[in-house]
Amino acid sequence: MGKKISIIGSGFSSLASACYLAKNGYEVTVYEKNSSLGGRARQFSKKGFTFDMGPSWYWMPDVFDKFFNDFGKETKDFYKLKKLNPAYKVYFGENDSISIEDSLEKIKKVFEYEEKGSAKKLEEFISNAKENYSIAVTDLLYKMPGLSPLELITKKTVLKAGSFLSNIRKEVRKRFKNKKLRSILEFPVLFLGAKASNTPAFYNFMNYADFGLGTWQPENGFYDVVQAMVDLGKSFGVKYLTDHEISSINIKNSKVESLTINNSEFESDIVLSGADYAHTETLLSSNYRQYSNKYWSKKTWAPSSLLFYVGFDKKISDVAHHNLFFDTNFDDHAVDIYDKPKWPKDPLFYANFTSKTNSKTAPKGCENGFFLIPLATNLEDNDEFREKYFNIIITRLEKLTNQKLKNNIIFKESFCVNDFIKDYNSYGGNAYGLANTLFQTAFLRPKIKSNKLKNLYFSGQLTVPGPGVPPAIVSGKLVSDLILKDEKVI
Numbered sequence: 001m002g003k004k005i006s007i008i009g010s011g012f013s014s015l016a017s018a019c020y021l022a023k024n025g026y027e028v029t030v031y032e033k034n035s036s037l038g039g040r041a042r043q044f045s046k047k048g049f050t051f052d053m054g055p056s057w058y059w060m061p062d063v064f065d066k067f068f069n070d071f072g073k074e075t076k077d078f079y080k081l082k083k084l085n086p087a088y089k090v091y092f093g094e095n096d097s098i099s100i101e102d103s104l105e106k107i108k109k110v111f112e113y114e115e116k117g118s119a120k121k122l123e124e125f126i127s128n129a130k131e132n133y134s135i136a137v138t139d140l141l142y143k144m145p146g147l148s149p150l151e152l153i154t155k156k157t158v159l160k161a162g163s164f165l166s167n168i169r170k171e172v173r174k175r176f177k178n179k180k181l182r183s184i185l186e187f188p189v190l191f192l193g194a195k196a197s198n199t200p201a202f203y204n205f206m207n208y209a210d211f212g213l214g215t216w217q218p219e220n221g222f223y224d225v226v227q228a229m230v231d232l233g234k235s236f237g238v239k240y241l242t243d244h245e246i247s248s249i250n251i252k253n254s255k256v257e258s259l260t261i262n263n264s265e266f267e268s269d270i271v272l273s274g275a276d277y278a279h280t281e282t283l284l285s286s287n288y289r290q291y292s293n294k295y296w297s298k299k300t301w302a303p304s305s306l307l308f309y310v311g312f313d314k315k316i317s318d319v320a321h322h323n324l325f326f327d328t329n330f331d332d333h334a335v336d337i338y339d340k341p342k343w344p345k346d347p348l349f350y351a352n353f354t355s356k357t358n359s360k361t362a363p364k365g366c367e368n369g370f371f372l373i374p375l376a377t378n379l380e381d382n383d384e385f386r387e388k389y390f391n392i393i394i395t396r397l398e399k400l401t402n403q404k405l406k407n408n409i410i411f412k413e414s415f416c417v418n419d420f421i422k423d424y425n426s427y428g429g430n431a432y433g434l435a436n437t438l439f440q441t442a443f444l445r446p447k448i449k450s451n452k453l454k455n456l457y458f459s460g461q462l463t464v465p466g467p468g469v470p471p472a473i474v475s476g477k478l479v480s481d482l483i484l485k486d487e488k489v490i
Helices: 012-023 061-069 104-114 118-143 155-159 161-165 168-173 179-192 201-213 223-235 277-282 293-297 330-339 383-401 417-424 469-489
Strands: 004-008 027-031 043-046 049-052 081-083 088-093 096-100 216-218 239-241 246-252 255-261 264-267 270-273 304-312 322-325 349-352 367-375 409-415 456-458
Touching: 004 012, 012 027, 012 223, 012 270, 012 469, 043 304, 043 409, 049 304, 049 367, 061 118, 061 223, 061 469, 088 179, 096 104, 096 179, 104 118, 104 179, 104 201, 118 155, 118 201, 118 469, 155 161, 161 201, 168 179, 168 201, 179 201, 216 223, 223 239, 255 270, 270 469, 304 383, 304 417, 322 383, 330 367, 349 383, 367 383, 383 409, 456 469
Parallel strands: 004 027, 004 270, 027 239, 088 322, 270 456
Antiparallel strands: 043 049, 081 216, 088 096, 246 255, 255 264, 304 367, 304 409, 322 349, 349 367
16 A cells, blocks of 8 residues: 555645555555545435535536546546536516526527627627637647746647736626626636636636536536546545544654644654644644745635525526526625625525435425525624625515415525534635635645645645635545655656
């Protein structure tokens, strides 16, 4: 058996790296503080209802495919996928909504209806986005461990320099005048955790992920992906231990020697943390930390979220699997998240009802509802705020879909800033990590290898490539490749 590698946390970056490292002969153990695996992608069940607790948008299917292909497998070997139609529905007011369907040709017709001449502009915009997607995913994503600024410089990226200096909002708004179409095109950057005005225009590749590749759904929910990666890891001998919370990382001779878990020491040759980066460094004595509290406090953080998991005793009409409620001011809510952090006055929100496409996620005749309000980090979080905002969004849902729902609620559970901190040791209660702004991209993000301890590594949404499930999976590969490279040198 090879060297012992301890992986902290069981989010997607950890699950991915566990597979790559175990395949290469290492003795890998994954330690998870909670009672179930998956990190933010855990599953929650109650009274016959099943919810994905966090990630719910299956975008960039090629990244998932590549992961399984690396092991001689295919996605279909583990779970079935369905392309959603509509991909999602966007509400702008009463009797005012747009459904985004499952092909660019269909979407062009919707755009043309809303704004004459916009179909051709959309085709050109998505063509550019497709080019950027190819560069980002094929040329950069898997070759960018964030060790040097030279990683960003290729013949193709040099030609795209202007896309890094402009921003998404500017590029969208010089082409489209209709406010609804602008909102739809600016929405995907929410997955990158920043305002469209602060996100480099190059990241419009997310629009290709949306309109070009489409929105998919694993048959039994997003937890299918977690289970698939765990099963793959087990086939290579990975051990997964839940209810194992790390209390300290122990150092000897400038190397990590062991982890203290549940009052016991577990020796390890290499430690990889896929848990919150800032929290992981607090497990070290101060002289071995790379980044100070001041460093973290000055970063631009992606949002936290207020989440609700709701069981309804009736079927809900006029909603799709994924739904965006943009009936309030997009910019005002962004200011409340990024510029002047506070609880939003009129929040946008997102809702999904997986029981619309998979009846197994709710009892017969019922509907499961997952609701998300993006929030600033470090907000005061209490039951009073949670109840207030649930009433706001359920009232708007009733109004916009013209139906009564409040008396049909069997139960509701919430998850917010305090829970992100408690369950995930999340800095400031963030939900998505560090935003992908220009100055928090690639080599400007926290490093995947400690510069003070040669056998301590990091992965996940606070390091490269950034927030989101596909980047997390790629992060697991990047750090695994670096470990394998370092081990050969040693």
